[in-house]
Amino acid sequence: MALDPHPDTFSVEFLLNGRATCAENLPPHTTLLDFLRSRGLTGAKEGCAEGECGACTVVMVKDRRAGTAYVPVNSCLLFLPMAAGQEIYTVEALAGNGSLSEVQQAMVDYGGSQCGYCTPGFVMSLFAEQHRPGREGPCDPHSMAGNLCRCTGYRPIRDAARELGPAPEGAFRARLANPAPRLVPVSCPGFSRPGTLAECLALMAGHPEARLIAGGTDLVVEANLRQRRFPYLIGVEALEELRVFRASAEGIEIGAGLSFAEIDERWRAMAAAPPVPRAWDDWVPLFASPLIRNRATLGGNLATASPIGDGAPLLLALDARVRIAGPRGERMTPLDSFFLDYRRTALEPGELLVSILLPAPLPAAARFYKAAKRRMDDISTVAACFAIDLDDGGRVLRARLALGGVARVPLRAVEAEEAILGRRWNQDAVRRARDVLARTLHPIGDHRGSAAYRLALAGSLLEKFWWEQQEELAA
Numbered sequence: 008m009a010l011d012p013h014p015d016t017f018s019v020e021f022l023l024n025g026r027a028t029c030a031e032n033l034p035p036h037t038t039l040l041d042f043l044r045s046r047g048l049t050g051a052k053e054g055c056a057e058g059e060c061g062a063c064t065v066v067m068v069k070d071r072r073a074g075t076a077y078v079p080v081n082s083c084l085l086f087l088p089m090a091a092g093q094e095i096y097t098v099e100a101l102a103g104n105g106s107l108s109e110v111q112q113a114m115v116d117y118g119g120s121q122c123g124y125c126t127p128g129f130v131m132s133l134f135a136e137q138h139r140p141g142r143e144g145p146c147d148p149h150s151m152a153g154n155l156c157r158c159t160g161y162r163p164i165r166d167a168a169r170e171l172g173p174a175p176e177g178a179f180r181a182r183l184a185n186p187a188p189r190l191v192p193v194s195c196p197g198f199s200r201p202g203t204l205a206e207c208l209a210l211m212a213g214h215p216e217a218r219l220i221a222g223g224t225d226l227v228v229e230a231n232l233r234q235r236r237f238p239y240l241i242g243v244e245a246l247e248e249l250r251v252f253r254a255s256a257e258g259i260e261i262g263a264g265l266s267f268a269e270i271d272e273r274w275r276a277m278a279a280a281p282p283v284p285r286a287w288d289d290w291v292p293l294f295a296s297p298l299i300r301n302r303a304t305l306g307g308n309l310a311t312a313s314p315i316g317d318g319a320p321l322l323l324a325l326d327a328r329v330r331i332a333g334p335r336g337e338r339m340t341p342l343d344s345f346f347l348d349y350r351r352t353a354l355e356p357g358e359l360l361v362s363i364l365l366p367a368p369l370p371a372a373a374r375f376y377k378a379a380k381r382r383m384d385d386i387s388t389v390a391a392c393f394a395i396d397l398d399d400g401g402r403v404l405r406a407r408l409a410l411g412g413v414a415r416v417p418l419r420a421v422e423a424e425e426a427i428l429g430r431r432w433n434q435d436a437v438r439r440a441r442d443v444l445a446r447t448l449h450p451i452g453d454h455r456g457s458a459a460y461r462l463a464l465a466g467s468l469l470e471k472f473w474w475e476q477q478e479e480l481a482a
């Protein structure tokens with residue numbers, strides 16, 4: 008496919024399959040996928056252009072907690088300027104000297120490919136898994152959970168994954184002995200990637216029309232499917248201020264620009280941090296796919312302010328506050344006053360999210376639930392996170408009942424919380440809270456679920472939370 012030259016063109020450089028590559032004279036909304044295919048690298052396919060199928064998977068070299076890693080991402084969700092300075096490999100790089108890589112050979116041996124449309128995507132996810140630093144035992148088939156196959160069926164693909172041993176000796180393994188490229192500032196027509204928060208704020212002040220872009224998993228979908236064009240994009244990927252992960256007596260501070268995969272790794276690796284709450288363990292696998300979680304950020308999820316976004320209920324139940332930076336300095340805001348109306352937040356022009364603070368102590372019991380049409384990799388009909396602290400007598404000391412998909416904004420059901428405060432946490436309390444939820448929530452019905460269905464879900468998820476706690480206490 009030939010890409011047309013464009014008047015507002017740009018030029019960016021990156022490492023592609025080990026070679027310095029320059030992309031020039033292209034429209035700024037060109038995706039990495041379109042660029043690769045225009046270069047004849049047609050292994051990566053377009054199945055959906057919205058991050059759902061994984062046919063476009065490529066890997067980026069990134070520094071991860073356990074070492075340098077190949078991180079699989081959806082190339083359909085990267086505007087080409089976001090690739091500047093990155094090191095990227097496509098499926099074409101894997102086979103060498105006339106022989107397939109181990110991952111490709113395993114797919115052949117186990118019959119993991121029929122039409123082959125999805126296969127390069129599976130191969131790239133599995134290649135990254137085979138080389139995952141610190142991996143012990145067989146490859147995890149869930150590493151390919153963002154890749155869909157319509158003809159082979161997943162058993163042969165799973166068998167291929169389980170067959171693979173350690174990453175083979177060779178150039179790909181050797182590459183991981185050195186750090187990933189450090190992202191440097193970039194500026195080209197229509198796109199800038201500043202290197203510091205101060206530079207970012209100055210750019211935002213100078214370009215009031217600009218949109219921030221982090222992982223791009225919301226914005227690039229808008230461009231691909233709804234033909235949205237953004238006059239000016241400011242990438243936050245190189246801002247170290249948005250990549251903190253700190254634990255202190257005050258709580259945990261999570262940078263708004265860290266991907267979900269990075270947050271998960273850092274939290275588990277940090278001995279000084281409170282243990283990962285059960286609600287986080289519930290939440291992570293239900294959020295999209297590994298490919299999306301390698302790019303998507305909390306800043307992007309909260310700023311999008313979708314009433315069915317999954318980040319808000321989790322963070323509301325953990326009593327989160329957000330750190331906001333802008334032309335007048337920094338301020339902290341409780342997350343429960345951040346969502347003003349449908350897709351409208353408390354961010355003023357020129358402001359951005361820097362981090363999210365989860366105050367200590369984290370709740371003693373917190374669970375996250377997501378009801379959707381599919382169990383995995385789907386958009387919520389209703390998402391809920393409930394957190395309860397009890398006193399020694401089993402009475403409710405603190406309750407946080409947070410919900411998404413039941414109003415124009417994600418919210419805390421404060422009246423229901425008040426109805427159970429100081430009461431024994433028993434079925435009577437659950438009934439009281441359910442009655443208040445039924446009276447105070449006013450969900451909007453749509454193709455995912457009627458208002459009545461959403462209301463019923465909110466109550467039954469709370470009941471489920473209670474029952475699960477009883478089971479835990481009994482265990």
Ligand SMILES: Cc1cc2nc3c(=O)[nH]c(=O)nc-3n(C[C@H](O)[C@H](O)[C@H](O)COP(=O)(O)OP(=O)(O)OC[C@H]3O[C@@H](n4cnc5c(N)ncnc54)[C@H](O)[C@@H]3O)c2cc1C
Pocket residue numbers: 057058059218219220221222223224225226227228243249263264293294295296299302303304305306307308309310311315316317318354358359360361384385386387
């Ligand atoms: C296949 C697929 C599955 C998905 N599944 C889920 C799911 O299960 N649950 C769910 O909740 N969402 C889901 N999403 C939506 C999306 O992945 C999330 O909302 C994600 O967290 C967005 O983060 P991002 O970094 O990619 O945002 P981007 O697309 O980069 O930006 C989103 C918005 O946030 C703004 N923004 C970004 N960073 C900042 C910042 N630091 N300060 C202020 N504004 C900022 C941008 O200007 C833009 O308006 C899915 C998306 C896809 C494509």
Ligand code: FES
Pocket residue numbers: 052053054055056057058059060061062063064081082083084
């Ligand atoms: S083309 Fe389907 S995920 Fe990219």
Ligand code: FES
Pocket residue numbers: 119120121122123124125126155156157158159
């Ligand atoms: S082999 Fe045909 S879609 Fe997977």
